[in-house]
Amino acid sequence: MRFSELPQHVVQLGQRLGASDAACLGTHETRKIVRFANNEVTVTETLDSNALAILISRERRVLISGTEDIERARVDQSLKRMIETSETVAPSESYTPLPHGPFEYREIRGAYDHGVASMNSELVEYAKSAIDHALRSGAKRVAGILTCLTRGLRLVTSGDIDASWRSTTIQISVRAFVSEEATGHDVSISRSAAGFKPELAGERAAEMARLAVDPVEIETGKYDVVLGPSMFANLANEAVGSASAFSVDAGLSFFRGMLGHRVAPPWFSLIDDGVIPEGVASRPFDDEGAPTGETIVINNGVLRSYLHNSSTARKFGAKTTGNAGWIAPMPWNAVVSPGRLSEEELLEAMGDGLYLANNWYTRFQDRAKGDFSTICRDGAFIVKGGKIDKPVKGLRVSDNMLRILGAIQEASRERKWIRWWEVSIPTLAPSVWVKDVGITRSTR
Amino acid sequence: MEDLASFVVDLALRRGCAYAEARVQSDFGDTAMVKNGNLEVVAYVRMLGLGVRVIKSGALGFASTNRLDRRSLSRLVESAVSMASASSSTLKKPVSLAPMKTENREWTVNEKKKTRSVSHEERLGVLQDVEKALSEPEVGVRLPGRMLVLTNWETDKIYLNSEGSRVRSLVPRISFYYMLTALEGSRGTAQRFNQFGGSGGWELVESWSLPESVSEEARILGRVLREAKAPPRGEIDVVLGSEVVGIVCHESCGHPSEADRILGREAAQAGESFMKPEMIGTRLGSDAVTIVDDPTLQGSYGHYLYDDEGVRASRRELMKSGVLNTFLHNRETAAELGVESNGAARAMGYSLEPIIRMANTFMLPGDHSLDELLQDVSNGVYIKSFMEWNIDDRRFNQRYVGLEAYAIKRGKLGEMVKNPTIELTTTGLFNSVDAVSKNLAFSAAMCGKGDPEQDAPVWTGGPEIRLRKVRLGGLTR
Numbered sequence: 001m002r003f004s005e006l007p008q009h010v011v012q013l014g015q016r017l018g019a020s021d022a023a024c025l026g027t028h029e030t031r032k033i034v035r036f037a038n039n040e041v042t043v044t045e046t047l048d049s050n051a052l053a054i055l056i057s058r059e060r061r062v063l064i065s066g067t068e069d070i071e072r073a074r075v076d077q078s079l080k081r082m083i084e085t086s087e088t089v090a091p092s093e094s095y096t097p098l099p100h101g102p103f104e105y106r107e108i109r110g111a112y113d114h115g116v117a118s119m120n121s122e123l124v125e126y127a128k129s130a131i132d133h134a135l136r137s138g139a140k141r142v143a144g145i146l147t148c149l150t151r152g153l154r155l156v157t158s159g160d161i162d163a164s165w166r167s168t169t170i171q172i173s174v175r176a177f178v179s180e181e182a183t184g185h186d187v188s189i190s191r192s193a194a195g196f197k198p199e200l201a202g203e204r205a206a207e208m209a210r211l212a213v214d215p216v217e218i219e220t221g222k223y224d225v226v227l228g229p230s231m232f233a234n235l236a237n238e239a240v241g242s243a244s245a246f247s248v249d250a251g252l253s254f255f256r257g258m259l260g261h262r263v264a265p266p267w268f269s270l271i272d273d274g275v276i277p278e279g280v281a282s283r284p285f286d287d288e289g290a291p292t293g294e295t296i297v298i299n300n301g302v303l304r305s306y307l308h309n310s311s312t313a314r315k316f317g318a319k320t321t322g323n324a325g326w327i328a329p330m331p332w333n334a335v336v337s338p339g340r341l342s343e344e345e346l347l348e349a350m351g352d353g354l355y356l357a358n359n360w361y362t363r364f365q366d367r368a369k370g371d372f373s374t375i376c377r378d379g380a381f382i383v384k385g386g387k388i389d390k391p392v393k394g395l396r397v398s399d400n401m402l403r404i405l406g407a408i409q410e411a412s413r414e415r416k417w418i419r420w421w422e423v424s425i426p427t428l429a430p431s432v433w434v435k436d437v438g439i440t441r442s443t444r
Numbered sequence: 445m446e447d448l449a450s451f452v453v454d455l456a457l458r459r460g461c462a463y464a465e466a467r468v469q470s471d472f473g474d475t476a477m478v479k480n481g482n483l484e485v486v487a488y489v490r491m492l493g494l495g496v497r498v499i500k501s502g503a504l505g506f507a508s509t510n511r512l513d514r515r516s517l518s519r520l521v522e523s524a525v526s527m528a529s530a531s532s533s534t535l536k537k538p539v540s541l542a543p544m545k546t547e548n549r550e551w552t553v554n555e556k557k558k559t560r561s562v563s564h565e566e567r568l569g570v571l572q573d574v575e576k577a578l579s580e581p582e583v584g585v586r587l588p589g590r591m592l593v594l595t596n597w598e599t600d601k602i603y604l605n606s607e608g609s610r611v612r613s614l615v616p617r618i619s620f621y622y623m624l625t626a627l628e629g630s631r632g633t634a635q636r637f638n639q640f641g642g643s644g645g646w647e648l649v650e651s652w653s654l655p656e657s658v659s660e661e662a663r664i665l666g667r668v669l670r671e672a673k674a675p676p677r678g679e680i681d682v683v684l685g686s687e688v689v690g691i692v693c694h695e696s697c698g699h700p701s702e703a704d705r706i707l708g709r710e711a712a713q714a715g716e717s718f719m720k721p722e723m724i725g726t727r728l729g730s731d732a733v734t735i736v737d738d739p740t741l742q743g744s745y746g747h748y749l750y751d752d753e754g755v756r757a758s759r760r761e762l763m764k765s766g767v768l769n770t771f772l773h774n775r776e777t778a779a780e781l782g783v784e785s786n787g788a789a790r791a792m793g794y795s796l797e798p799i800i801r802m803a804n805t806f807m808l809p810g811d812h813s814l815d816e817l818l819q820d821v822s823n824g825v826y827i828k829s830f831m832e833w834n835i836d837d838r839r840f841n842q843r844y845v846g847l848e849a850y851a852i853k854r855g856k857l858g859e860m861v862k863n864p865t866i867e868l869t870t871t872g873l874f875n876s877v878d879a880v881s882k883n884l885a886f887s888a889a890m891c892g893k894g895d896p897e898q899d900a901p902v903w904t905g906g907p908e909i910r911l912r913k914v915r916l917g918g919l920t921r
Contacts, residue, residue, distance in 0.1 A: 032527070035895070037708045040534040044527035046507040047795045047896075048520070049493070064485050068510045069470070069492040078490065085486060088564040093482040120523075121530035128534060143711035145895050175712040180838065185712075220919065250479055251589015251625030251633070327477070327485050360715075361834035365845050365863060368589065368625050368633040373843060375836050377715075394841050396834070396867070398919055421713040421895055440865075442841045443915040444872035 001072050003028060003050045007156040009072070010079060014056050015158055017083045021057040021098045023157040023326070025287055026050070030150045032119065034127040037143040039135065041127060053287070055098075055326050056082045060091035064326055096311040098159040099320065103291050105163065105284035106275045113192035116168035117150040130174050130202035137206035139176035139184075146172040146198065153283070161289030167191065169280040172198045173420040175378065176205035181215055181393050184208025185230065185358050185378035189280055189417050189426065208357055208379040215393035217441065218382065224353030224409075225397075225437040226346055226383065231359045233418035233427035234374065236334045238362060238401060240272055240425060243297045243305070245312035246328035247367075254370030254401050258303045264405045269337040270298040272307055274322060278417060279333030280426050288324040292332060295321040298405075307331060334427040339411030343431055346412050348386030350433045355381045355388060359397065360422045370401035373440070399438040407435040445470075446612075448494060448512055449604045455521045456498045457606055463499040463541060465605035467752060468492075469794035473597035476564075478571045480590050486564070489597070493794035496521060500528040502538025504776075508795040542778035542785050544755050546607055551749045552614040555645025559596045559618055562646045567594060570649060574622070577655035578662055585666030589625030589635075592658075594618075594649075601752075609754035617643050617745065617901060619888060622658055626665035634665045635831060636847060641745035641888030641901055648743070664829075664848050672862035675916055676851065681824035682866065682911040683817050683852065686885035688830050688844055689807055690904030694891070696870045697735045698805040700839035701762045701770075702788070703777035705800075713895045715837020718870065719768065721781050729766035729874025732810065732909070736761050737772060739787070739803030745888040746803035746902040748790070753798055755787035762805075766874065774800050792898040799894050807906035810880035817879055817910045824852035825864045825916070843867045843917065867917025876911035883907050 001009060007024035014022030033045040052075065054065045063082045067075065127146045134142040152166040171189040186204040190196040227235070242253040255263070264270075274292025275282055286292055288310055296304050306316065309324030323329040341349060357379030365371040376395040381388045411430040419426040449466035456464030473489040493510035494517065505528025507520045532538075571592045580586050596618040603611045619641035626634050638661060642648045684692070700717040704710055707721075739748045739757040749757050753775050761769045771777070774789035777800065789798035818826065827846035835842035844866045851858040866873070886905035893900070 031896075033896075034527075034531065035709075035712075036534070037711050040536060041503065041531035042709050043504045043506055043797060044524075044531050045505070045797060046520070046523040046527060048507070048509040048511070048516075048523075049795060050510060062485055064487040065489070066487070067490040069490045070510060074490075078488065082488070085564055089476075089486050089568060090483045092484060094479075094484060121526060124527070124530040124534070131534075141708065141711070143708060145712055173712055177711070180716065220917070222919075249589075250591050250623065251635070252591075252623065327487075360837060363832045363834045364635075365832035365847075366633055366635045368627075368635060371832070373832060373834060373845075375834050375841070377837055394836070396841070396843060398843075421897075438919045440843070440867055440917055440919055442867050442869045442872065443917045444868050444876070 003070060004154055006052060006075060007154050010052065010054055010075065011156045011158055013076060013079055017080065019056045019058050019083065021158050023055040023098055025053040026154045028152045032123055032148040034123050034146040036127050036131060039131050039142050041124060054079065056086065057095060058083065058086040060095040061086040061089050062092045062095055094311045094315060096314045098157050099288050099290045099310055100159040101161040101289055103289065105291050106293065108275050108282050108284055109277045110191050111167040111282065113168045115193040116148060116170050119148050123148055126198045130172055130198035133199040134174060134176045134202035134206040137203045138210040139178060139206035141177040142174065142202065144172060144174040155285060155289055157289050159289060163285045163289060165283050170196045171419060172201050174201045174205040176209040178209040178213050182209050182212040183378045184212060187418060187420050189419050191280060211388065212379050212391040215391040217394055218392050220440045222436040223439050224350050224435055226350055226355045226431055226433045228357040228431050229416040229429040230418050231356050232432045233423045233429040234359050234362055235404065236270060236336050236427050236429055237423055237425045239270055240297060240331040240334040243307050244329045245306040245308050245316055248306055249312065249315065252367045254368060255303055256368060261303055262301050263303045263402060264298055264301045265408050266301045268298060268301050268408055269296060271296050271335040272323065272331045273335045274332035276333055276335065280419065281332045286322045286324040287326055290320050290322045290324060292322040295323065331425050334425050336429045338413045338415050338430050341410055341412055343412050343414060346410060346431055346433055347383055349410055350383060351386055353383050355383050372401060373398040394441045396440045397437055398440045404434055404437065409433040409435055446602050448517060449602055451514060452494065452496045452517050452521055453604050453606050455518060456496060456525065459521060459525045461498040461500045461525060463606055464496065466494060466496045467791065467794065468494045468602045470600040471597055471793060473595060475593060475595040476568055476571060478575060478592045481575050483568065491793055495791065495794045496524055497797060498524050498528055499539055500525050501532035502535055503528040503532040504539045506797040539776060540779045541775035544775060544785060547609045547611055547750065547754050547756065549750060550612040553616055553643045553747065555616050557646040559616060559646045570594060570654060573655045574658050577659040583659050583662040583666060585626045585628055585662060587624055587662055588627050591623040593621045603752065603754055605754055611750045611754045613750065615643055616645060617641065618648050620649065620652065620654060624662055624665060626662065626669060628666060628669035631669045634668045636661050636665055639888045642743050643745065643747040644743050667860055668847065672860040675825055675861040675864040676823060679913045679915050681821040682914045683824065683826040684909050684911065685828035686883065686906050686908060687887050688827050689906030689909050690887050691830065691833055691844065692873065693735045693807050693906055694802060694805045694904040695835045696839060696842055696873060697762050698737055698802040701772050702800045703771040703773045703781065706771060707777055707780055714893055718838045718840040723768050726768050727766050728768050728871050729763060730877045731765045732877045732880050733763055733766045733874050734808040735763040736808060737802050737805045741804050744804045744903045748803065751787040751789045752791045753785065753789040755785045757787040760786050772800050772802065774798065790900055792900055796896065796898050799898065801893065801900045802891060802902050804903035806886065806904065807880065809882045809884040809907040812879050812881045814881050814883060814908050817881055817908055818852055818857065819855045821852045822854055825861055826850045826852055826857060827864055840870050842870065864916050865918030876914055877909050878912050879910045881907040
């Protein structure tokens with residue numbers, strides 16, 4: 001039996017064995033990776049996998065299995081074990097029948113590019129191009145990762161769903177060093193070869209690193225701050241992740257109890273978009289087969305919706321938003337509304353403060369409250385009179401997510417797609433000016 | 445499966461590779477999750493596949509698949525070889541691997557009570573017992589958010605390389621993870637995430653006394669909400685509990701000691717290191733500070749006897765009496781720095797290349813009791829547990845925010861203090877240590893590194909330690 005036939009086989013067998021609901025998501029993935037550091041390629045990788053995710057429910061008992069051991073006899077054996085186990089576990093209060101299709105799915109243009117799917121050694125040339133352009137733009141050392149992903153999905157469920165989807169993604173994350181403390185970072189992300197610009201990512205990373213030479217230290221305190229697209233994308237990931245109804249229910253969301261409340265200025269919106277063509281996580285159906293779409297999480301500053309699958313929707317008295325995950329609803333792409341100003345005008349509007357380009361290591365003291373800190377990297381600068389002044393080092397944003405959202409003043413009209421190690425949910429983000437942000441640094 | 449690994453290594457050599465290794469890895473995992481008293485899901489994970497790593501034309505290539513027929517494996521080798529060849533023109537010098545002793549070994553971790561023989565009823569009973577122990581009358585505080593996750597998994601590996609090494613291993617691990625959110629009227633919320641973990645069988649779960657331990661943490665959350673006051677300002681002495689010392693050792697000594705970071709290979713993601721090859725022998729902390737990483741600890745979460753390059757594992761003394769002593773190496777970084785590999789290469793699945801990882805990183809204990817550490821502190825803070833932490837990507841500026849913490853007044857523990865924050869440089873922190881206790885304890889954690897990210901099971905640990913004249917950091921939120 002071919003791998004692509006297994007999802008249907010699994011669902012049929014599951015039903016024959018007594019499952020009231022069955023779903024199987026088959027994923028074939030080829031991931032080609034070029035990692036580079038110190039201006040040279042450090043390793044190339046080709047990761048090929050076929051994986052099945054199986055959901056079985058029986059008398060309100062829910063079992064899930066993920067397997068990359070795809071020999072049919074062992075898949076069957078695993079399914080039988082799930083059915084047997086269902087007799088020994090307690091019913092789940094969150095059990096909800098799978099949505100019943102068939103549904104009409106939105107077309108997402110340009111999600112698959114045969115040119116990207118067939119790339120091999122030219123990926124090394126792309127990485128070299130990023131390195132060369134960064135070096136020509138003043139970097140001394142360049143590191144990064146280029147990933148080229150081809151993915152095919154087939155979802156079959158007992159809810160009369162049989163849906164397929166294929167997509168490609170090519171992305172690069174480049175970090176340029178002028179010195180150990182003077183670094184810059186940039187990305188290029190695309191579904192197609194035509195939209196992929198590794199050389200630009202290299203140039204922009206180097207330009208930022210050049211600006212960051214000879215950083216000074218500043219005092220702990222509250223500062224007005226412009227967060228660059230990469231840094232705001234990281235915080236937007238936290239926001240859209242906190243909108244997952246599973247997080248809300250588990251006490252892990254600072255949005256708990258906030259539906260209908262103002263959480264940001266009236267012009268600000270945050271949308272989870274599962275069908276935006278440029279969003280590399282877009283796909284027409286979720287893991288339950290429900291159509292994906294745009295879910296407005298924050299609309300004109302007011303928290304309007306959580307992200308739901310069928311079971312959280314039932315629990316919250318809502319409708320699924322097409323964000324299933326079988327266990328937890330998951331965001332697709334985060335889209336932040338643009339502001340009215342250019343990047344330059346945004347700095348001018350702020351006047352004095354800081355510009356923070358990028359960050360990593362965001363950690364929470366209390367996710368229910370939203371208290372967190374995160375470390376600035378790859379370009380942090382004093383802004384004086386609306387202009388970038390000296391670079392700074394050793395900074396940490398130490399604040400609260402709800403306070404930051406509420407203190408947003410304005411944003412740039414230019415936005416950028418961000419996805420890298422610290423931004424796992426692809427995010428279209430502007431630069432954002434926030435008032436009175438807590439900034440700390442080491443005391444010794 | 446060994447024949448497939450052998451087939452792949454031979455094929456790579458025939459394709460002109462200077463070196464080849466193959467790892468067939470099977471992982472089987474079983475998870476149960478209870479959220480707010482409801483069994484959300486029982487989930488199984490099974491992975492089986494092969495990863496091959498080659499050096500071709502001086503360049504490193506890795507490829508993996510779970511299609512284990514010979515035709516697919518031939519394509520796999522071709523892919524690793526062709527991509528490596530294409531990248532060789534970027535290299536200033538060819539990749540080389542430090543010599544190692546050829547090994548032919550099999551090792552396993554024994555389970556006194558096999559987890560697979562434990563019924564689902566018994567496993568779920570553990571979660572139900574914890575859940576019962578968390579009721580409001582039991583713990584004195586409302587816990588609107590409770591997530592309990594019990595996971596066991598078993599990793600079976602066969603490793604072969606073209607130098608004649610062959611290592612087979614079977615390691616069962618088990619872990620219990622919980623997240624609690626306490627709510628106390630107008631005082632708001634407090635959270636605790638914590639993990640138990642080890643290598644072995646069900647006997648580990650039986651030894652953890654989970655209902656007692658987790659309910660005690662819940663009671664503490666209630667006390668934090670009701671009792672904790674602002675911590676003192678100014679220069680004070682700070683005593684850190686084992687849990688905090690463990691994360692300090694992991695983040696501020698273990699990570700910067702990883703030679704791949706030091707040589708820049710992780711620069712784009714997890715970053716580099718303030719440590720440099722020429723700093724071996726440099727003082728970074730006080731005499732009281734000796735930090736080791738030891739994969740050989742029986743029963744530990746990060747336990748292994750051979751790494752994923754077939755190198756025998758051993759205890760590494762990273763910092764010895766405050767002086768930087770050695771780095772964590774794989775064969776590539778060892779060759780680069782002219783030393784032997786100390787067996788730190790680990791891969792967390794068949795589809796992932798082996799990279800340098802910590803195993804069990806901890807500070808060695810001294811001979812004081814906790815009371816002796818507290819005795820001559822006139823004004824200070826004891827930070828027993830933490831929640832928020834982070835560190836910069838050179839591992840030099842870190843922050844640890846206390847959860848269970850107490851004021852120390854005239855040598856005695858006093859009232860609870862709220863979120864005392866250590867925000868120090870690495871050398872500032874290690875040089876402040878003037879005494880360590882004899883009470884060695886460990887915590888389990890999953891350590892993330894690499895791209896694609898690999899989460900490695902580790903222990904972090906240490907005794908209680910005393911820091912002199914520290915100014916607490918942070919801002920009032």
